[in-house]
Every structure is written in C-alpha cells, then in structure tokens.
Amino acid sequence: MKNKKIIIVGGGQAACQVANSLRQQKYDGSISIFCSENYIPYQRPPLSKKFLSGEIDSDRLYLKPDKFYKNEDINILLNSYVQEIDRKNKTIIYNDKHKMQYDSLVLATGAIPREIQTEKEDLKGMHYLRTIDDVKKIRNSIKNSKNMVIIGGGYIGLEVAAVSRAMGLNVTIVEMADRILERVTSPVVSDYFSSYHEREGVNIMTKTRVEGIEGNGLVRSVVTSSGVIKTDIVIVGIGVIPSQELAKSCGIEVSNGINVDEYCRTSDKEILSAGDCTLHPNFYYKKSIRLESVHNAIEQGKTVASTILGKKIPYNQVPWFWSDQYNLKLQIAGLISNYDDYIIRGERGEDSFAVFYLKDGKICASDCINRAAEHMVSRKIISEGISLEPEKLVDESRPIKDLLN
Numbered sequence: 001m002k003n004k005k006i007i008i009v010g011g012g013q014a015a016c017q018v019a020n021s022l023r024q025q026k027y028d029g030s031i032s033i034f035c036s037e038n039y040i041p042y043q044r045p046p047l048s049k050k051f052l053s054g055e056i057d058s059d060r061l062y063l064k065p066d067k068f069y070k071n072e073d074i075n076i077l078l079n080s081y082v083q084e085i086d087r088k089n090k091t092i093i094y095n096d097k098h099k100m101q102y103d104s105l106v107l108a109t110g111a112i113p114r115e116i117q118t119e120k121e122d123l124k125g126m127h128y129l130r131t132i133d134d135v136k137k138i139r140n141s142i143k144n145s146k147n148m149v150i151i152g153g154g155y156i157g158l159e160v161a162a163v164s165r166a167m168g169l170n171v172t173i174v175e176m177a178d179r180i181l182e183r184v185t186s187p188v189v190s191d192y193f194s195s196y197h198e199r200e201g202v203n204i205m206t207k208t209r210v211e212g213i214e215g216n217g218l219v220r221s222v223v224t225s226s227g228v229i230k231t232d233i234v235i236v237g238i239g240v241i242p243s244q245e246l247a248k249s250c251g252i253e254v255s256n257g258i259n260v261d262e263y264c265r266t267s268d269k270e271i272l273s274a275g276d277c278t279l280h281p282n283f284y285y286k287k288s289i290r291l292e293s294v295h296n297a298i299e300q301g302k303t304v305a306s307t308i309l310g311k312k313i314p315y316n317q318v319p320w321f322w323s324d325q326y327n328l329k330l331q332i333a334g335l336i337s338n339y340d341d342y343i344i345r346g347e348r349g350e351d352s353f354a355v356f357y358l359k360d361g362k363i364c365a366s367d368c369i370n371r372a373a374e375h376m377v378s379r380k381i382i383s384e385g386i387s388l389e390p391e392k393l394v395d396e397s398r399p400i401k402d403l404l405n
C-alpha cells in the first residue's frame with residue numbers, strides 16, 4: 001500500500017476517523033485531508049453546549065492534537081475547498097486551480113444548516129450554528145442582547161435555549177410544528193421537554209410560522225403567524241442539508257444524501273463516503289436513512305477504512321444520539337418513528353426516567369433521561385433482538401442490567 005494515495009474531502013468527525021482508522025490498521029500510504037474550514041477536525045456537539053456557554057475553550061474541541069497529524073504523517077490542508085472531481089483521471093481540483101490525484105477518494109463533507117427563506121438574510125444578530133466561527137459570532141452578539149428568538153424547536157434550538165437562559169437572556173422558541181422535537185421523538189418526551197423549558201422561563205410558540213425577519217442593519221424583530229416578537233438576536237436551527245453537490249456534479253448517485261452501500265461505497269467504487277452526508281442502508285430498520293450523529297460519523301469512518309483496505313466489514317449499527325439541556329442528559333437509541341406502544345421506567349415528571357418504544361412487543365427505540373444504564377441496555381436489546389416482558393422493564397426493584405442475565 002506504500003504508493004497508494006488516499007484523499008479525504010472534509011475535515012470533521014468522519015474525516016478524522018477515516019484517517020485514524022487507516023493508520024490504526026497499518027495503512028502506510030499517503031493520506032491527505034482537505035478541509036474548507038480553518039481548524040483541524042473538531043467536535044461539534046459542544047458548540048451548542050459548553051463551548052457556547054464559555055465553559056470550555058476551542059482547545060478542548062479538537063478531536064486530536066496538532067501533533068497527531070504530524071506523527072501519523074497525515075497531510076492536512078486547511079482552508080482548502082475541493083470544488084471538482086475528475087473521476088476519469090482520478091483527480092480532485094481544489095482552491096480554483098490546484099490538482100491532486102487519488103487512488104481512493106473519501107467524501108466526508110458533512111452537512112450545512114438549512115437556510116430560512118426571508119428577504120432580509122444579512123442582518124447582524126442573525127445566526128446559524130454549525131462551526132466554531134458561528135459560535136464566536138453568537139457569543140459576541142449575546143453580549144449586547146437581552147432577548148433571543150430561536151427559530152426551530154429541535155435539539156440544537158433547545159440546547160441553545162438552555163445555555164442562553166443560564167446567561168440571563170429572555171428566550172422565545174418559534175416552532176412551526178405542533179410540538180417541539182416532533183421530527184425525532186414521541187409526544188410524551190416532547191411534552192416533558194416543553195414543560196421543563198417553560199419552567200426554566202423559555203417561551204415556546206408552536207404551530208407558529210416565521211413570516212419575516214425585520215431590522216435595519218441589526219435584527220430587531222421576527223414576524224410570525226402569531227404576532228411580532230421583538231428581539232436582539234435570532235438563532236436559526238431548522239435542520240441541515242447534506243453537502244452532496246460535489247458528488248452530484250461528478251455524476252455520483254445522490255438522493256437525500258450521497259447514496260452508499262453497507263461498505264460505504266458510492267456508485268463509483270473508488271469513491272467512498274461517511275458521516276452526515278450519506279444516505280445509507282440500515283440493517284435494523286430495513287431502510288435507507290441519513291443520520292446526523294457523532295456515532296454514525298465514527299462508525300462509518302471505520303467502515304470506510306476497512307473497505308479501502310480490502311476487509312469487507314459491513315456497517316451495521318443501531319443509531320444513537322444524545323442531547324444535553326440544563327442538568328438533563330437525553331440519550332436516544334434507535335429510530336423513534338414506527339413504534340406501536342411505549343412503556344416508561346421511572347416517573348415521567350422527574351429528572352430521571354426512560355421511555356422504551358415497542359414494535360410488536362419488542363423494544364425498537366428508547367429515550368433515556370439521566371438514565372445511562374437504561375440507554376446502554378436498550379442498545380444491546382435492540383442490536384441483539386432480545387425479547388423482554390414489558391412488566392420487567394418497568395420494575396424498578398431490579399437494576400436494569402440484571403434483565404440481561
């Protein structure tokens with residue numbers, strides 16, 4: 001493999017994992033990572049949590065220290081945007097005129113925030129949240145703000161709300177759907193988080209559409225279907241779209257993401273893909289899905305490395321995710337969509353309980369709030385297809401781990 005050249009496009013969680021796994025598996029050819037950002041690969045989850053609150057600084061975000069790339073002979077090119085792939089000549093074109101050849105190419109291009117369609121998009125004080133630079137700007141805006149409007153009641157919006165309340169801002173969440181977290185969880189968990197945020201002083205407006213954003217250089221108000229809300233800062237958190245234009249423009253199959261098989265191969269077998277940008281088959285739910293999670297980026301990164309090195313190990317994972325809000329750690333296992341019943345372990349109004357979602361009597365997903373053990377056990381139950389009587393799951397007289405014995 002000494003003379004082989006691997007190029008990775010994107011410098012996030014998945015890109016870093018691919019490079020790391022290649023070296024761990026003794027690949028000794030060249031690796032180049034092209035990243036359009038000016039930072040070595042970093043974790044995004046703290047951006048809406050402890051980095052936003054100022055509890056940690058950017059040094060703590062990096063997935064690997066600078067010296068890792070030197071020691072492992074990984075060529076990392078920052079501020080380097082790959083704009084074209086010439087598949088015939090196995091070459092990428094970056095920063096307008098530079099070219100580099102590859103033997104294997106990995107697309108780990110992630111996702112970008114979905115933009116809100118309003119006329120005034122360049123008002124100061126209006127923000128999206130995806131990068132370190134975004135958070136630096138948000139923190140600056142917060143310094144001069146009293147009132148914040150968050151558009152979108154998903155995980156990122158709710159995490160920003162929790163941090164911003166602690167910083168003393170008046171926070172309003174505007175959500176178009178009937179309830180917050182509608183896309184990702186059940187009404188029972190949405191209601192719980194709604195009540196929690198409201199108790200913390202967040203104003204939540206559901207079934208409310210944004211009709212405009214007004215200001216004069218500086219954002220001043222958000223016009224909604226339920227009235228005008230005065231504000232100093234707006235955070236837009238209405239989801240992301242996969243970064244797939246590069247793949248699409250060179251004829252690789254894309255749909256809602258770059259289409260890959262269980263080995264993370266795209267429709268061109270020399271080109272692989274991992275992370276938020278992929279639409280991939282999920283063994284457990286028997287459908288193609290696109291995930292925006294650290295776990296998926298890491299596991300697909302490992303799969304890509306194995307595939308390049310000729311080991312056929314399919315990606316075969318139960319999805320999981322987490323969200324931190326106030327003193328609550330929510331951990332989600334599986335996909336909460338196609339369940340026909342649910343049961344609760346613990347008291348749902350308290351700061352610690354677990355919701356197990358059932359399909360045909362078997363656990364297919366769970367939401368665990370400050371219940372790490374229940375989360376771990378439910379991942380095992382789902383991945384191994386274990387059947388348990390629901391009465392046993394709710395019986396708190398036995399530790400959850402004992403159920404697996």
Ligand SMILES: Cc1cc2nc3c(=O)[nH]c(=O)nc-3n(C[C@H](O)[C@H](O)[C@H](O)COP(=O)(O)OP(=O)(O)OC[C@H]3O[C@@H](n4cnc5c(N)ncnc54)[C@H](O)[C@@H]3O)c2cc1C
Pocket residue numbers: 009010011012013014015034035036037043044045046047048080081082083108109110111129130131156243246274275276277291292293294295297320321322323324
């Ligand atoms: C605020 C926030 C909070 C989150 N919280 C959680 C959480 O609590 N738990 C969880 O599991 N997940 C969380 N996530 C999601 C998680 O961070 C992502 O799933 C993960 O970062 C995906 O990694 P990735 O490598 O696929 O993509 P990314 O991290 O998006 O990295 C892609 C990189 O590729 C670069 N790039 C794109 N196109 C090109 C190109 N043509 N040329 C060069 N470079 C390019 C981009 O600039 C970017 O740096 C959060 C995300 C955000 C934004």
